Amino acid sequence: MDWIPEVTISISPPIEFNQVKFSYRNQTVLDDFSFSFEPSGLVAMVGVNGSGKSTLLKLILGLLQPQSGEIQVLGHKAGSFVTKGRIGSALQDVDFPQSERVEEIVNFVCSQYPTSLPVDELVEHFQLQEFRKKACGQLSGGMKRRVALACAFAGRPQLVLLDEPTTGLDQDSRLRLMQTLRSYQQEHKALILLISHHPEEIMDSVDGFLHVKNRQVEKLSTATLKESMQLRKLKFKLQGDHNLPEARRVTRNQETCEVVTENSDQYITSLVTQKIPFRDLTVDKLNIEELLGDFL
């Protein structure tokens, strides 16, 4: 059957930034930025505070316009009508109309899409049953976030953008949410992009990370992140001139020394064998901001 033309389904990247420049009044967030995202998966975006993660989401949604360059989302310009119909999003702290009930809000959002998921299904997946009849003005922060998440999936989106969906959730709810995201992602071959301030909490649930740093985005594997979490920070006091052993980072400010190293036991052993008279030694894990800012 040679006459049948070969059908090739080209999977173009769902999001493509092309030489994008974006700045707020006095702060440049992106400059000549080009990047394309994986066609599908469950990906977390990480970065220190103020690195521009939320700005990236808003640019993809078309809520912000780049000063130059272009952003293509699902084959169309970001913010175009077609694109909006295929994206779902939950940004931080949505203030729903106070007097509207939860199911009215979900129903309203579903009505905006030609083919939405059934309201009952959304209510079930995001555990809105107990408060589906409540007015939005009476909801706690956690409840509101669940409503916002349900709304994000209302239109069977191919691309889902979530700003810190796991903040404030206990471990059980977090795992359940990540499972819900994963099963949706697999069923719809979607790309789910979420911002996280605690990558260590969701490491085992995501396919990988995007690290926003210095106006660039880099792919970051879970393995690299895990490895970096082995880093330890040693702090001690020291008097007099001594040559400290090498490590990932060694800083000294008068008496106070700070050392970041992969192997803290080995480092302490070498301090002892070199007879360096340290005192007040403490060993800590690095917090995530330090890791992302300086070591990844």
Next chain:
Amino acid sequence: MKVLMSHVRSQLRIGFRDPAYMFTSIVLPAGLYWFFAVPESNSAYAAKYMTGSFCAFAFFGVIFLQYAINTAHERESSWSQYLNTLPIPTGLVILSRLMTSIVLGTFACGLIYTVSLVFTPTDLDFLTFILMLLYLTLGGLPFLLMGLAIGNFFSPKAVVPVANFFHLVLSFAGGLWKPPEILPEALQPITPWLPTYHYGLLTWSLASKDISITASNILYLMVFGAAMVGIVTFQKMKMGR
């Protein structure tokens, strides 16, 4: 259509569940009508005339005042930002707002009409009343846009006094509270230049055969409407940047 109706339903639910909103937009105009206009309505003509005036005042309130206030309050809310991410066609929100105003305006005018039937010697029949609602809807379009323009321009704090000022001053000076002939003399030369005068005239034409809508009334409202379209479009372009 499904999308449009979902917006109208949502706006109506929010409105009907807000007692202050219901009071100011539906009960208050009828109360003012009862208080100020009923005692003056000593003939069928006067009764019909004042019913028309106060219905125009009530419709103006619903279509302009509440929309201006809502627009300013919702502009910076995270909910309206969220709405911007949904596939809602341009113009649909304005259209839904118009339909909501028609429903609320019908309630407000219906209450005034009921009061007039009970307490005045009016002979305004139901079909003429419906025709009046139609006039108020069509003539109200420029005021809807004016509400949008003022809502876009002023901060949530400033919009309440500003919009109320426009609502009250334009209603009074346009002759919607007292007929233009008995307004203070200093005001009388200005009245025919106010959009509310031409709006009121649409209803007064139904009260007497001696008053008729002229081409200049319609032209005035159309020019006023076009000016509002211009302002709103300009604002949209500025916001887009």
